[in-house]
Amino acid sequence: DAKTTQPPSMDCAEGRAANLPCNHSTISGNEYVYWYRQIHSQGPQYIIHGLKNNETNEMASLIITEDRKSSTLILPHATLRDTAVYYCIVRVKRSNDYKLSFGAGTTVTVRA
Amino acid sequence: SQTIHQWPATLVQPVGSPLSLECTVEGTSNPNLYWYRQAAGRGLQLLFYSVGIGQISSEVPQNLSASRPQDRQFILSSKKLLLSDSGFYLCAWGGIQETQYFGPGTRLLVL
Numbered sequence: 001d002a003k004t005t006q007p008p009s010m011d012c013a014e015g016r017a018a019n020l021p022c023n024h025s026t027i028s029g030n031e032y033v034y035w036y037r038q039i040h041s042q043g044p045q046y047i048i049h050g051l052k053n054n055e056t057n058e059m060a061s062l063i064i065t066e067d068r069k070s071s072t073l074i075l076p077h078a079t080l081r082d083t084a085v086y087y088c089i090v091r092v093k094r095s096n097d098y099k100l101s102f103g104a105g106t107t108v109t110v111r112a
Numbered sequence: 113s114q115t116i117h118q119w120p121a122t123l124v125q126p127v128g129s130p131l132s133l134e135c136t137v138e139g140t141s142n143p144n145l146y147w148y149r150q151a152a153g154r155g156l157q158l159l160f161y162s163v164g165i166g167q168i169s170s171e172v173p174q175n176l177s178a179s180r181p182q183d184r185q186f187i188l189s190s191k192k193l194l195l196s197d198s199g200f201y202l203c204a205w206g207g208i209q210e211t212q213y214f215g216p217g218t219r220l221l222v223l
Contacts, residue, residue: 043202043214099158
C-alpha cells in the first residue's frame with residue numbers, strides 16, 4: 001500500500017470547517033483513499049473513502065486532487081466530539097493483504 | 113444495520129493466566145473478521161484474520177491464538193499471558209468492498 005503523509009496535529013475552532021490534508025504521492029491507480037478516526041480510548045471509526053471522485057456523506061467530505069497525489073478530509077462544522085486522531089490510508093479495495101496500515105495520523109483538537 | 117460487540121471492556125489479569133476475549137457481529141453474514149492490538153501510543157497491529165468458520169490466518173508469531181466457532185463469532189485466546197500481551201485489543205469486521213468496521217475494544221492489563 002502507498003505511504004501517506006499527514007501533519008502531526010492541528011487545532012480547529014468549534015463550528016468552523018476542519019480541513020485535514022493527506023499526501024499520497026506514490027498512490028497507484030487501483031488504490032483507494034480511506035479515512036478513519038480514533039477518539040481517545042475507543043476503536044477506530046470509518047469515515048469515508050474514495051477513488052478519484054469527490055465523496056460526501058453525513059460525516060465528512062473527501063476531496064481528491066485530479067492527479068490523486070493528495071486529498072483533503074473536510075469536517076464541515078467541527079464539534080468538540082470531533083477531537084480525535086484522524087488517519088489517512090491508501091489501499092487496494094479488495095486485496096489478499098487484509099491489513100489496514102495506520103500511520104501516526106493527525107491529532108485534531110477542536111476548541112470551544 | 114450491523115453492530116459489533118466486544119467483551120469485556122477492560123480486564124486485569126496476572127502473568128501466566130489464561131485469556132479469552134470474545135467478539136460478535138450482528139446484521140451481516142459471512143463477514144471477514146479481524147483481531148488487532150494497539151499498544152499504548154502506538155499504531156494498530158493486525159494479529160489474526162478469518163474469512164470463514166474455522167479459517168484463521170495469523171499475521172505475527174505470538175503467544176495468542178484465535179478461533180472462529182460460528183460465522184459471526186471470533187475469539188482471541190491465550191493459555192498463559194505475558195506482560196507484553198498488555199494492550200488495547202480491537203475486533204473488526206470487513207464489509208462490502210472490505211471497509212473495516214471496529215468494535216469498542218478490550219483494554220487488557222497484564223500484571
